[in-house]
Amino acid sequence: MRIRKRNSGSVATPALLSLILVVLVAITVYVFASNLPWAVRPAPITSVGAEIDHQYDLTLAVTGTVFILSQLGLAFAVFKFRDHGQRAHFTRGSNTLEAIWTTATIVLFLGLGLMGHKAWAEVRFTAPAPDAIQVEVTGNQFVFNFRYPGPDGKFGRLDPKQISASTGNPLGIDANDPAGKDDIVVPTLTVPVNHEVNLLIRSQDVIHNFYVRELRIQQDAMPGMVIPLHFTANTIGQYEVVCTQLCGLGHSRMHSYLNVVSDADYDAFLKQQAAGQ
Amino acid sequence: MSSHAHTGGSTVHAPIAEPSGFIRKYIFSVDHKVIGIQYFLLALTAVVIGIVLSLLMRFHLVWPNATLPFVSGGQMSQEQYLALVTMHGTIMVFFVLTTAPQGGFGNYFLPIQIGAPDMAFPRLNMLSFWVTFLAFVCIIAAFVVPGGAPISGWTGYTPLSGLGEITGPGEGWGQTLWILSISLFCLASLLGALNFIATTIDLRAPGMSLMRLPLTVWGWFVTAILGLLAFGVLLAGGILLLLDRSAGTSFFIPAGLVVNDQLQAHSGGSPLLWQHLFWFFGHPEVYIAILPGMGVASHVLSTFARKPVYGYRAMAYAICAIGFLGFMVWGHHMFVSGMSPYSGFAFSVLTMSIGVPSAIKTFNWLGTLWGGKIQFKTPMLFALGFVSLFVSGGLSGLFLAQPAVDNMLHATYYVVAHFHLVMGVAAIFGIFAATYFWFPKMFGRMMNEPLGKIHFWFTFVGAYCIFMPMHFIGIAGGIRRYADASAVGFLAHLQPVHEFMTIAAFITGAAQLFFLCNFFYSLKFGPKASKNPWNATTLEWDTDSPPPIDNFGGHYPSVYRGPYEFSVPGAVDDFIPQWQEPAQVARVK
Amino acid sequence: MPSTIVTEEIELIHSGKGPGGGDSSGDGGNGGDGDGGRGDSSGATRVPQRAYVTGMFIALAGILMFFMAFVSAYIVRKDMPNSAWIPLQGPRILWLNTLVLIASSLTLGRAHNRFKAQDEEGFRHWWATTTFLGILFVAGQIIAWRQLAAQGIFLASNPSSSFFYVFTGAHGLHLLGGILALLYVQFRATRKVARGTAIEVVSMYWHFMDGLWVFLFLLLYLGR
């Protein structure tokens, strides 16, 4: 067997490449070990949010393992099998190995997907409780408006022709509909703690999105649709609501607040708003 | 030994005459090699523009109030930022990631690698390029029309893109040009796809069975099939969107929209319908961008590890599986759009399964390296980088593929990190690997190795520095396509991370000058390349560098074996080319 | 290294044949299978004639996807809540047009047969008839448009009319292309080999456009 020129490549290149890969893994592991990702991720304020986090962490464990193994495997191969005058080991592959890793990934990935399905089903496949508080969320360029049905529990009809932000009717509540008289329209969302809320999300113009990190929920406000979304917030506090769907030049300024308050504060809020109506 | 190659099973043909005259030879050429280079240069132009746009964005994110010399008004406005987002995405996805790997390298090397003298339909091929060029002119024109470039992102979601100027600056002429450009691009890509498929089916050299195709050809072939089935759908969508904008129809626009206090005269359309049409194209499109890169990575890894591709068959099947599944997962872009949650679940399961062939490819790449004799030439470095980046970027897809988890990550920088690593950077690493690998064949000269390596180190480390930290911004809820992060309280403390990424981006961007210098310097002054400088096995190395007009100088090769016969025991050399007759293979006594 | 096995590895490697040989034997080299004989891969012409047939199949697949995008949009859009959909009463003449187009496929089939029977005269006659019927169809479609317009039904009047114009317009454009191809074969295609292929390929296209129209027509009528 003819031996080709010894040391056709220097050791520096493979060493550096392996080093970079090892450092990549090390930094990633360090960052996770130092808790940084969990520090930037706000605590969830719903039980579903906690489940989502759990699923996230599970996925992280699986993908993290695959990440570490494959990057380190690459680093190892690059260094170990660098050209130092040897002859490559001839093989075309192994059907057994193919079968093993195909099966393993099917089980792992599909299993993960099916498990993650639970949290999704809890929010999206279920109907809200009948006594859930109904709030309508409307996006338009570039504000959110939140509408409560008022004491009569009924939303007034909407008429796009009557929309006029300047005269204080940004939603176009039909002046002729008595159910609309007591509707409350506010720029921030206030809900009582530990009580289910059902949002009815809609848009007046282009697509917007309702996103509250602490709820772990995003929902597009799709023109022409009213999309229901329910949650039960379990922690009092103020949280930011942002629009995540590119909606025009004021997109990044489109935001509001979600106030989760005690029952008493919620009643006070409703009274005060009703008085101002 | 390659002198034997031209005897035996090859057929000799009358040479095809080279066209005379500059225009026929270099501009309106029907030679797939010239057209390939034209596509490549178009992509090179586009990528330079795309990178400049992205650097402007990164700059603005960190220093929003800085005065910029060539921005009207001195400071960049919100709409200018969004125009950058849109144009950067569009140019990169269509005119770089689709154009270079497929139109450029595919055009140049697919016919040669299967032993054909040209594409099946050379004039159609020329037409594809020139229509693509026209599409590029259209998109660039969007910068200078009244109102400026569109601001609705590379996905062009309507109604933002469907109602005209009233929804925002750039939504007038700019958006119309965007739709025109995309539609033309679709048309060109359809013609190109047709050509690629027919060529692969009918023009293979004797002996070039499907299971002997280089994996690059598999990549281009399946990519072409994806393009054939996907681009027509986007074209149809583009036509409907254009009609909504200019003819007053209501395909995508519902009734009762009030923009700027003005009631719109549309009724009953569905914005979701556009998203379905777009993503039915859009997801296959991401594979259109990456499959050729996968092919190149396999090809280059095998060549420089001096080993056959591990599990060749599994690799070919995985490409097919990815192509097939790629048409059934588009809904994963729409989990939070208001699409039925049950569809969301179905799309989720299908999306998780597309991770399987992707994983198979990764394992086989590692298997190819294992036990090899790895030579660290620049193309090999980029191919190795490809594998690393593909893994890093692909894994985050498994988070996004679960609708519940996607609920917190959708439309954040997490998605940006995902697709830049897996599509942006990995695909570009594929392009770089291809460039360094085939430059000698295309231009007859070698590129400079030390410069190439420096380029690799900066780009590899730089790409990770830019895109890994993005995941954390995403987990924290940092939202993409925000011109101004300061409006949202929870984003403010992430500013240092943005600063780090911006600095990394500028360094990485600057490092691309190593490539450009190397490229143009080597064109002129690189050492002359031999026929087969890498001791590789596939047919492109059986001809001169650069190849003559009919690719093989009057003879057509025959193929005797699979594409990756490296280090075969018993053979003297550590590679046995596809074209070498069995009797000619030197054996160990 | 055990060189006995080794040599076999190479011996197994299939010995190539001349052009068109393909590889019917086992392909030990890559453990792969051949794809059988491959006909005349490099004959007198640079591009084998069957590439044109393959190309047409592929083109039709692409065109089919293009129309299917419209069709799925139609189905989705029609059943939207608040779709504002008013079923379109298509002009009567569409029935006639449809018959004309179906007839053109029949005459085209005849022309093809005549060509195979080397009856040049008959071929030219039936081919021209097909072209004529094709032109008649397009004219009929234009009349249908004018009738709708006379009733005040335009592109933007209603989603159903929008789709009607889109379907007929897109199909009409494709058919015009077909007519040009028919004319080309009638007047320009002279080379013997290429002509046979051109006839075959154009016929495929025409029959496809015919079938596509029947489908769209049924969709527009039954799926109103």
Ligand code: HEM
């Ligand atoms: C392991 C396989 C992969 C999975 C499971 C996966 C999954 C996903 C999911 C679920 C999304 C939607 C995220 C969202 O918008 O919320 C997404 C976005 C995206 N993916 Fe992947 N992906 C994979 C591989 C790839 C590859 C190979 C590419 C490209 C070559 C790619 C390119 C993209 C792009 C461009 C987007 C974002 C489009 C946009 O919103 O602008 N992905 N991916």
Ligand SMILES: [Cu+2]
């Ligand atoms: Cu927005």
Ligand SMILES: [Cu+2]
């Ligand atoms: Cu996708």
